[in-house]
Amino acid sequence: MAYRYRVGVRVSRSSSTAHVRRDGLRSRAGQASRTGESPVSTSLAHPGRGLRQRLSSILLVPLPTRVESGIRSASRVWPVRPLADPPPASGLRPVRGDAGLPLLGHTLDYIRFGSGFTRDRYQRFGPVSWMGAFGTRMVVIAGPDATQQAMTAEAKAFSQDGWTYLIDAFFHRGLMLMSFDEHRMHRRIMQEAFTRPRLTSYTQKVSPTVRATVADWPTGTPTRLYPLLKALTLDIATSVFMGGRGGREDTGAINNAFVATVRAASAIIRAPIPGTRYRAGITGRRLLEDYFTRHLPEARASQGDDLFAGLCNARTEDGEQFSDDDIVSHMIFLMMAAHDTSTITAAAAMYYLAKHPDWQHRARAESDALGERTSDIDDLESLTTLDLVIKETLRLVAPVPIVMRKTVRDVAVAGHHIPADTLVAIAPAVNHFDTDVWSTPDEFDPARFDEQRAEDKGHRFAWIPFGGGAHKCIGLHFGTLEVKAILHELLRSHTWTAPADYTVRWDNTSLPVPVDGLPLTLTRRR
Numbered sequence: 001m002a003y004r005y006r007v008g009v010r011v012s013r014s015s016s017t018a019h020v021r022r023d024g025l026r027s028r029a030g031q032a033s034r035t036g037e038s039p040v041s042t043s044l045a046h047p048g049r050g051l052r053q054r055l056s057s058i059l060l061v062p063l064p065t066r067v068e069s070g071i072r073s074a075s076r077v078w079p080v081r082p083l084a085d086p087p088p089a090s091g092l093r094p095v096r097g098d099a100g101l102p103l104l105g106h107t108l109d110y111i112r113f114g115s116g117f118t119r120d121r122y123q124r125f126g127p128v129s130w131m132g133a134f135g136t137r138m139v140v141i142a143g144p145d146a147t148q149q150a151m152t153a154e155a156k157a158f159s160q161d162g163w164t165y166l167i168d169a170f171f172h173r174g175l176m177l178m179s180f181d182e183h184r185m186h187r188r189i190m191q192e193a194f195t196r197p198r199l200t201s202y203t204q205k206v207s208p209t210v211r212a213t214v215a216d217w218p219t220g221t222p223t224r225l226y227p228l229l230k231a232l233t234l235d236i237a238t239s240v241f242m243g244g245r246g247g248r249e250d251t252g253a254i255n256n257a258f259v260a261t262v263r264a265a266s267a268i269i270r271a272p273i274p275g276t277r278y279r280a281g282i283t284g285r286r287l288l289e290d291y292f293t294r295h296l297p298e299a300r301a302s303q304g305d306d307l308f309a310g311l312c313n314a315r316t317e318d319g320e321q322f323s324d325d326d327i328v329s330h331m332i333f334l335m336m337a338a339h340d341t342s343t344i345t346a347a348a349a350m351y352y353l354a355k356h357p358d359w360q361h362r363a364r365a366e367s368d369a370l371g372e373r374t375s376d377i378d379d380l381e382s383l384t385t386l387d388l389v390i391k392e393t394l395r396l397v398a399p400v401p402i403v404m405r406k407t408v409r410d411v412a413v414a415g416h417h418i419p420a421d422t423l424v425a426i427a428p429a430v431n432h433f434d435t436d437v438w439s440t441p442d443e444f445d446p447a448r449f450d451e452q453r454a455e456d457k458g459h460r461f462a463w464i465p466f467g468g469g470a471h472k473c474i475g476l477h478f479g480t481l482e483v484k485a486i487l488h489e490l491l492r493s494h495t496w497t498a499p500a501d502y503t504v505r506w507d508n509t510s511l512p513v514p515v516d517g518l519p520l521t522l523t524r525r526r
């Protein structure tokens with residue numbers, strides 16, 4: 001990779017080829033420089049091109065409120081029908097819902113309105129409904145009671161094949177795609193790579209990467225923070241997950257492969273036709289398999305304290321361990337599971353802290369009190385204000401707003417009959433706004449999580465950004481620590497602001513990402 005931007009900044013000192021342009025755009029294999037395009041010229045200062053970049057999809061074009069609510073109402077015009085008749089004398093009700101547009105169903109409504117759309121349907125149909133989406137029909141389960149029932153009491157009726165439908169082609173044999181006994185066995189082995197001593201070593205690697213990276217971030221002008229954070233979390237993953245192995249390879253290509261696999265999950269055309277998102281996802285998967293397979297022998301031979309070596313050496317008391325193929329598949333899934341979710345959380349937290357300077361100030365006071373030293377796991381765990389801020393951020397912007405399942409037999413949820421072999425989307429993000437649990441749920445109010453108010457304790461399934469039951473996120477502690485380390489370092493080194501009239505919009509094409517890359521203005525403190 002022997003190209004340079006005319007005006008650009010190296011974002012990371014730890015990755016050799018990961019370049020991010022001054023406006024926060026990650027390089028796409030040097031395209032911009034080869035075409036002679038100045039990176040700064042693509043910044044917010046140039047409305048024409050900026051517009052194209054800001055609108056990640058034509059579906060997300062901001063519209064006047066009247067038109068927005070018109071589009072929302074249009075999603076309600078379709079005839080409502082029962083999904084299937086309940087067994088006679090069962091006392092169960094049919095699941096009601098509608099198919100939406102031919103083929104597309106309600107896919108476009110979801111992309112545009114995200115959890116706003118699922119909240120609408122919850123109000124309209126209650127905790128169990130069905131809709132057409134992603135070329136098929138799916139039941140949506142939402143609300144704390146129904147979610148709890150599906151994820152715990154009736155969990156045996158739900159396999160992970162709902163995920164298989166959406167992402168198996170790209171995340172084949174990731175832990176989240178496994179069900180029942182096989183899942184239990186793989187999870188037991190993987191748990192060995194997530195013990196407290198291992199988390200301590202992973203966390204140790206995060207702060208130095210963050211410190212080195214954010215020192216180079218542009219200041220004094222609106223900068224798209226999301227791509228910068230995404231590059232940073234990829235650098236962190238390279239260090240924590242790979243122990244620096246492969247650090248000299250084209251991290252830009254690896255990043256693009258991840259982006260392609262994640263985006264392909266919600267592709268409307270679900271066949272590998274050239275030029276489609278789906279095809280790009282398949283190509284990305286191949287590249288990632290090749291990448292991890294190449295580095296596997298070295299990771300196997302090492303006793304390293306990175307996650308890759310951790311998976312290679314993980315062994316249960318009964319001697320169960322992963323095969324080479326397992327490790328490659330688990331690494332691809334883990335990198336994806338950790339990378340986007342942490343980036344979204346860090347970006348959303350930065351947004352809320354910009355909009356609520358009182359909380360930024362309060363969190364900074366705690367970070368400053370820790371002093372200059374590189375924070376370890378105990379330091380990060382002591383940052384209680386950031387705890388509240390991160391919890392509230394995960395409530396308002398759940399990085400995984402729906403989790404997928406498939407029924408393996410007929411099952412009753414909240415008194416509704418769901419037939420066997422039905423695709424199911426459980427919607428945690430709806431629970432996060434339930435007015436039975438949360439006061440003024442649309443407001444950013446981190447103190448709702450403090451010991452006095454403890455609103456989250458109102459229901460076991462009120463706050464479930466990491467899911468619940470057997471598949472609850474295995475990386476929830478590491479994910480939280482990573483986001484904390486990023487915010488902690490940023491609070492110490494910078495302040496940041498957003499214009500008073502700025503409101504972020506989220507693109508829900510796959511996991512939620514800020515449509516405009518999140519332009520915030522950083523100011524260096526020292």
Ligand code: HEM
Nearest residue numbers: 175176337338341399400403465466467471473474475479
């Ligand atoms: C803020 C960060 C994160 C969020 C919000 C998040 C969210 C979730 C959710 C909702 C699930 C449940 C999926 C389901 O029920 O089907 C899940 C599962 C999972 N997550 Fe995370 N995650 C985060 C970070 C991480 C990190 C850092 C890692 C790895 C280092 C990770 C690895 C996994 C794995 C392996 C699973 C599958 C668990 C299983 O099926 O047993 N996640 N995550």
